[in-house]
Amino acid sequence: MSAMSRLYSPSEWVAPLVPLLSLLVLPLGPLLFPKSYLFLLFTYFTVFLYTQVNHVCKFYMTSCKIRATIKKWNRRLRSKSMDLAQPQPQHPSASSNRQASPSLTRERNNNSAANDDNDTQVLDDAERLEFYEDPAYIHAFIIPNYCEPEGLLKETIERLASHRNAKTHYAIIMAMEQSESEWDIKGQRLASFFDDRFAHFIVTGHPSNIPGESRGKGSNVAYGARHGCAELLYRGVDRRRVILTVTDADAAIPELYVRELEDALHHAEDPHYLLLAPPIFFSRNCYQVPAAVRVTDITWSAMVMSNLSNSRGLSFPCSTYSLSMMLAERVDYWDTDADAVGEDMHMWLKCFFKTNGQVRTAPIYVPINLTNVQTEGYLSNVNARYVQAKRHYNGVADVAYTLKNAFTRHRGAPKCSLLDDASSGLALAASSSSVSWLDKATVCFLILEAHMIPATSGWLMFAAVPLMQFLLFPPFSGLALVDPAQNPILTSDFYAQLWNMVKIITVLLPFPLFGTLAVYEQLHRSIDRDFLLKSKNESRQWRHLLDYATLPVAAWLFMTLPSTLACVKRLSQVEQQYIVSEKLFKDTTEMDHDDDIGQHNELNQEKINVMVAA
Structure with a gap:
């Protein structure tokens, strides 16, 4: 859709006008009204x-639930560790029904080849000690990528293979x-490297010349999902049992997720009206990037x-999320035009409106560890990171x-399960039930908050009060642009009190x-220590509190400026170029794979022993 035709819609003017008006009102407001x-x-x-106080409360609630989930997981690990450490009677039936844990039974002297085979068939960290019933679903992980280091992709897939x-x-x-x-x-x-380690391994290639498509993660995911799902159905997989998880090439997805x-x-x-979203977390290379980026x-x-x-x-997913194939x-599937560049949030909105508000987000309180943008050189x-911020915004x-969908009546799925139409997996549009006004208002507020606050808060918070102070109370009388008799703060006690309240709030x-x-x-310390099993020296230290001195610069450079530019560029006809974030990766694939796993197992064995002793 061209900019000219797009701007015929009033909703398209909201994004560019809000930051432009906030900039105009800074000097004109104190002078004119x-x-x-x-x-x-x-x-x-x-x-x-x-809203910020509300966010602190909600963040605290989320952090408590994350820590509780990890604590429950660790209790299970300790329980299983202790059970497996106890001498067990040798019953053939028991040994055949339970998987042995190499991290507890591994013989350091490697007396037999059978022990070596067992060591390489199991997980290489503490997660391997978790025994639970087999999943009820087929989990299809969609990994969009473009020119990502092959070693990074192997590391990401290896985590899933474990x-x-x-x-x-x-x-x-x-x-x-x-x-x-x-x-x-x-x-x-990659498919050959992970041969026989997954139920299915499918490679799709997204063409770059599909009419109407815009390059980016959204179009990549859409093509991969359509063709990947078609291949799964061709192989006889029941669509009702498939859960799609969209992730990034650098995401470390734990089994707990x-x-x-x-x-x-x-x-x-x-379950077919759920979109499941975990929190994101940056702890993989955070100490190798500038403090402002961190x-x-x-x-x-x-x-x-x-x-x-x-x-x-x-609530909206970010980076990694899951939903059913149904x-x-x-x-x-996913939209592929230029307006769907925010693929995760846009997919949630599409699901919400296309199902007349029946879709909801189920938070999964398991942090997904991601990689910070990293290149050679500080600047x-x-x-x-600035380029990545522009793409995000x-x-x-x-x-x-x-706004368009909130004020448009949709015909959509009835209030019933998608499983009702088992022959095709699709529910027919059989009713005209609509999204409740409360839900519409909530979603509109959340979207405006997510995009308009970054584009306005930096300007107003940093400049509004100082600039008004300068214009209405200049340091030199020669700079006065407002007659003191026309200054409401000087002529009215009410406005003087209001001005004082504004300054207090700021x-x-x-x-x-x-x-x-x-x-x-x-x-952060809790996740590093209790979930990622990092030592105290590997996690954040008190000296890292100095990072926050860069917050004013980081907020303006990576939030206010790119979000304002993104809003204003909605008036342009030029499609924004999609640039993949650069991430350094030290390829260790040349190391002998079996020796590497053995060393990692021994390291994690020591960590598990410490955890059990605690």
């Missing part, structure tokens, strides 16, 4: 302060781009976690998409952020 401007600032800052049920219940869909040189050879190498996913689906009234991703992670604690299930088919790394297209605005960072510091 100071009374109304004071009310505007008071309302904006009060609402902003309320899960207990990978060989029987996992499918890998490598969503590759045909514009990448030798993509097919690369895909086949799949377990909690299964649990949420099992307890759902209708802090930006910390606040990004905290916002995602806060978003998950929504009692109505109206739901993907119901909404005709190069900062620039790479191009998702502002969802503002218009949400002083209070940073405190919710301080609360968020305090909660995050505790959570």
